Amino acid sequence: MAFKIPTFAQVKKTIVQEIQSLTGLTIHDDHDAAIRADGTASVVDGLYSHQSYIQKQLFIATADEPFLYIHAAELGLPRLGGTLASGTVTALSNVEITLTSGSKLTDGKSHYWMVATDTTINANTPTLVNVVAEQIGVSWNANGSLYWLNPKAGLSSTVTDVSIGGGSDQEELEVWRARLLERKQLGLSRDREADLIGFMKGVAGVKHIYVYPKRRGLGSLDVAITAVGNPPTLPSSALIASAQLALNEYAGFWADCRVYSPTEQLVNVKAVITGAGVNLTEVRQVIRDYFAELAPAAPYQHAILSARIVDLANVSDVALTPAANVIPTVTWEHTKWLRLGTLEVSNPS
Structure with a gap:
């Protein structure tokens, strides 16, 4: 059984009772003995609080952040810092140019990436360019389109086929x-x-x-x-x-x-939703969340996804494609990973 720490009032009551037992006095709150008991009880209560604080820091499950670093040093398990995102983009120019290391791209939302090494782009030839994020963080993972800052003459201001990943924040x-x-x-x-x-x-x-x-x-x-x-x-x-x-x-x-790395196996999903007043945005999010949870080699299970969709407000039925389970291929060469491909959500026509 855990030791029960007495409250301030209980400590004071114990002290007052001891004084009464030794002196036979009747002690009221405004008496000198009661005031002295208040002061002593405050000190004792503070000592109990300090001992509770020490006990809290002794265990990983309850320790505050500064003391977790001490536990981590003992176990040899430091907190992970963030990582820089990196990847490739496809650049296009109508003349031959050389992109120098450090040339910058942006998404227009205060995120910047830099060209990793000098890269020659031949005229009218799409060229892969290695880029790295300017700062550490998951927010610098990107796909879609990015834009050059101060592009050279002839260089298309937009890059396509953006595949930048691997960026992470400091470990939570x-x-x-x-x-x-x-x-x-x-x-x-x-x-x-x-x-x-x-x-x-x-x-x-x-x-x-x-x-x-x-x-x-x-x-x-x-x-x-x-x-x-x-x-x-x-x-x-x-x-x-x-x-x-x-x-x-x-x-x-x-x-x-x-x-x-696992090998992506894209699954194109079509969902026809029956029901009045259904929020199709919520349906799309449920489908995205389901595929986000799938581990490499884990199958797509039609019944589970259907049940999650039907569980949404106002949904009475759903017709899902694929209508059968999809089992990813796992061989010594590939470990397939089911990922969401195209997504189409609609009401019955």
């Missing part, structure tokens, strides 16, 4: 606390799958880890990873490289290790 406090608790509960590393997953979570930018032992035969250990994002995204080559270094450090001496 409670996510870090959960990692610390997990490491504490696992104890000494014993080369279990949970140990490996816990270790790989220490790579900045990694969201999910899926372990496939003997995927390429005896002695092999393959790990599929996804990148931080909302929803999670495919990892960049830089993230795969840093995760590979971490995996080699952890298990390279006893296994043929490989970090790889």
Whole structure:
């Protein structure tokens, strides 16, 4: 049973009772003995509070942020900082030009990306350009179109086929606390799958880890990873490289290790919603959320998605396409990952 800390009033009452027992005096609130009892009880109450504070910091589950750094140092599990987003864009020019390293792109919303290396663009030839975010953070992951700042003569001001990912913010406090608790509960590393997953979570930018032992035969250990994002995204080559270094450090001496990216398998979804006053935007969000939750190799289940949609207000029925479950392919070459392709939501015509 936990020790019950007395309140200030209870401490004061105990002191007053002791004085009365020793002196036989009748003590009222305005008496000198009662005032002295107030002061003593305040000190005792402060000591109890201090002991409660110390107890709180002793355990990972309750420690305040500054003390989590002490626990992290003991466990060798520092808080993850953010990572820079990186990727490629397709640039087009009607004359041959050289884009110098540091040339900037923007989305017009105070986010900027820089060209990573000098790149020559031939006339009328779409060219992939490697870019990196100017600042750390998940907000610098991008797709769609971006715009050059002060483009050179002949260079199209808009870039297309934007694929920039891998950016992440500093690890959230409670996510870090959960990692610390997990490491504490696992104890000494014993080369279990949970140990490996816990270790790989220490790579900045990694969201999910899926372990496939003997995927390429005896002695092999393959790990599929996804990148931080909302929803999670495919990892960049830089993230795969840093995760590979971490995996080699952890298990390279006893296994043929490989970090790889899942392969996207797009699922085009069409939903015809029956019901009066249905908010189709909510339906779209439910479908996006469902696909965002799917892990690599996890199947699309028609019944589950249908049930989530029917559970929305005013929805009486839904006709979903695909109308059957979709099972992603998993072989030694590919681990397919079901992602949402085109989405069409409508009412019956």
